[in-house]
Amino acid sequence: xxxxxxxxxxxxxxxxxxxxxxxxxxxxxxxxxxxxxxxxxxxxxxxxxxxxxxxxxxxxxxxxxxxxxxxxxxxxxxxxxxxxxxxxxxxxxxxxxxxxxxxxxxxxxxxxxxxxxxxxxxxxxxxxxxxxxxxxxxxxxxxxxxxxxxxxxxxxxxxxxxxxxxxxxxxxxxxxxxxxxxxxxxxxxxxxxxxxxxxxxxxxxxxxxxxxxxxxxxxxxxxxxxxxxxxxxxxxxxxxxxxxxxxxxxxxxxxxxxxxxxxxxxxxxxxxxxxxxxxxxxxxxxxxxxxxxxxxxxxxxxxxxxxxxxxxxxxxxxxxxxxxxxxxxxxxxxxxxxxxxxxxxxxxxxxxxxxxxxxxxxxxxxxxxxxxxxxxxxxxxxxxxxxxxxxxxxx
Numbered sequence: 001x002x003x004x005x006x007x008x009x010x011x012x013x014x015x016x017x018x019x020x021x022x023x024x025x026x027x028x029x030x031x032x033x034x035x036x037x038x039x040x041x042x043x044x045x046x047x048x049x050x051x052x053x054x055x056x057x058x059x060x061x062x063x064x065x066x067x068x069x070x071x072x073x074x075x076x077x078x079x080x081x082x083x084x085x086x087x088x089x090x091x092x093x094x095x096x097x098x099x100x101x102x103x104x105x106x107x108x109x110x111x112x113x114x115x116x117x118x119x120x121x122x123x124x125x126x127x128x129x130x131x132x133x134x135x136x137x138x139x140x141x142x143x144x145x146x147x148x149x150x151x152x153x154x155x156x157x158x159x160x161x162x163x164x165x166x167x168x169x170x171x172x173x174x175x176x177x178x179x180x181x182x183x184x185x186x187x188x189x190x191x192x193x194x195x196x197x198x199x200x201x202x203x204x205x206x207x208x209x210x211x212x213x214x215x216x217x218x219x220x221x222x223x224x225x226x227x228x229x230x231x232x233x234x235x236x237x238x239x240x241x242x243x244x245x246x247x248x249x250x251x252x253x254x255x256x257x258x259x260x261x262x263x264x265x266x267x268x269x270x271x272x273x274x275x276x277x278x279x280x281x282x283x284x285x286x287x288x289x290x291x292x293x294x295x296x297x298x299x300x301x302x303x304x305x306x307x308x309x310x311x312x313x314x315x316x317x318x319x320x321x322x323x324x325x326x327x328x329x330x331x332x333x334x335x336x337x338x339x340x341x342x343x344x345x346x347x348x349x350x351x352x353x354x355x356x357x358x359x360x361x362x363x364x365x366x367x368x369x370x371x372x373x374x375x376x377x378x379x380x381x382x383x384x385x386x387x388x389x390x391x392x393x394x395x
Contacts, residue, residue, distance in 0.1 A: 018133035018192060020142040023126060024149035026187065030122050031150040033093055033179035034115070035157025035262075037100070037172045039255045040165045041112065042241045048105050052242050052370055056362035058109065059238055063355025066116035070348045073124055074209075074341065082125055082194040086187060089121030094180030101173035116354060124347035125194075131331065131339050132194045144272025144324045151265030158262065162255025212338070213345040221390060222330035223349050225284060228384035229322035230353035232291055232315070235377045236261060238358065240312060243370050247305040257309050261316035265323070272324040280325055281391040288385035290318030295378035302371040318381075329391065 014021035045055045077085045092114050099111030134142050164171035214220050241254035275283040294315035301307040334342045361373045 016190065018129070020134060020145045021149075022190075023130050023134075023142070024146040026183070027126060027146050028149045028153055029179060029183040029186065030090075030093070030126075031153035032157060033097065033176045033183065034119065035153045036161040036164075036175045036179070037097060037157075038154075038237050039158040039162045039241050039258050040169075040172050041100075042238050043162075043165070043245065043251060043254065044100070044103075044108060044169065045112075046242055046245070048108060051365075052239070052246070053362055053365040055238070055242065056358040056365060058112065059234075059358035060355055060362060061109070062112045062116040063351055063353075063358060065113035066120040066351030066354055067348055069117035069120040070124060070344060070351055073121055074344050077125075082128055083187075083192060085121065086125045087184060089118050089125065090180055090184045090187065093118035093122070094177045094184070097173045097176035097180065101170045101177075103169060116351060120347060120351050123350055124344055127327075127343045127347060128339075129192070129194045131334075131343060144269045147265055147268035147272075147320070147323050151262065151268065154262035154265055155259050158255045158258035160255075162252055166251060209341045209345050213342050216333070218333035218392070219330065219342060219346070221387065222326075222333055223346055225288075225322075225329060225384055225388060226326050226346075227349040227353050228288065228380055229291075229319060229326050230350050231357050231380060232295070232319050232377055234353050234357060235373055236312065236316070236319075239361075239370065239373045240309075243302075244305060244309070246370065249305055253309070257312060260309075260313050261319075264313075264316050264320040268320055268324045271321045275321070275325040279393070280328060281388065281393055284322060284326060284329070284391065285385050285388035287318040287321035288381050288388055290321070291315050292378050292381035292385060294318065295374050295381060298374045299371050299378065302369075302374070 015025050016022065042055055045058050046052070049055055049058060073085070076088070080088070096111045096114035096118055099107045099114065102108065102111075130142065130146075161172040161175070164175065213223070237258060240257055241251075244254050244257065245251060278286075294311050294317075297311040298308045298315065301311065330346050334346075357373075357376070360376065364372045364376070
């Protein structure tokens with residue numbers, strides 16, 4: 001862009017016109033609404049349900065809701081188009097937090113399911129907008145920017161949310177509803193429509209799309225790798241607070257450890273640059289290996305909460321590295337003519353990570369102590385490290 005062209009752009013263009021900054025901003029506000037209650041959810045569920053095993057069951061049910069939402073989302077988009085569907089997802093996010101503020105088992109459970117559905121919709125739609133407006137060659141730079149922008153939400157949210165929860169259990173949910181309302185008004189004012197409905201309408205066959213997705217090796221590989229890195233975050237945000245509370249640590253430490261892990265998102269731009277320099281294949285494999293070794297350490301030193309917490313932060317270095325670049329494995333592999341359909345299937349990785357691991361953990365926690373969830377996570381990260389070596393060398 002020439003100096004004259006740059007000077008002619010209005011100052012608000014980055015946050016009002018389609019581009020990396022706008023989409024990163026939308027993701028950041030969405031992240032505030034979700035992050036502020038992230039450390040509260042497992043603790044509130046533990047209070048209402050009484051055991052880590054029952055919390056795992058609750059997380060599994062919420063995961064089912066998220067998967068269902070991801071599968072029916074294309075049909076909703078076909079009728080309402082992306083903009084209206086995005087607004088619906090934002091509204092569900094706000095309603096979910098309001099229901100969870102009721103401090104009742106029914107309200108909390110229904111709110112958790114709606115939150116999962118809203119998150120699935122927001123993630124899937126944002127990926128459609130990014131794929132529609134950002135060129136493939138710019139994706140490796142766009143994704144680290146999105147991660148970096150969301151860092152403030154995921155660092156400050158858990159830190160502040162757990163302290164608000166200590167003052168009054170309703171307060172973090174009020175902040176979440178407010179953030180959702182701001183996002184609703186902001187996105188509505190943008191009048192931004194993704195040019196994908198016609199393609200989606202021609203190819204809306206959920207089961208066929210799933211078969212088509214997993215028949216392509218590169219897409220399947222991208223899905224598993226992103227599922228693997230999301231599984232680590234689900235384990236951290238769900239079981240680390242429970243682990244610390246059951247170990248006799250103050251509740252605020254749960255928020256502190258989550259904020260310490262997510263604080264590493266501030267170096268996501270640097271990590272994204274390192275990933276481009278090394279090549280995504282080697283970088284992703286190395287990051288998963290790092291996560292695996294550090295998480296094995298959490299299991300080994302589970303009797304020492306202080307050291308285990310430190311190792312969780314060390315493990316988060318690898319997880320944030322994956323957040324910086326892992327989605328690019330899908331965005332570079334998907335074919336343009338089927339991008340909307342495949343994006344919907346790909347987005348299920350997030351909800352599958354909130355469904356399958358907690359379901360497995362619910363069974364394991366019947367027989368084993370809580371550290372078993374970190375052991376399973378470490379083993380799966382090691383598997384993903386080996387699998388990442390199958391990525392194309394030129395990626």
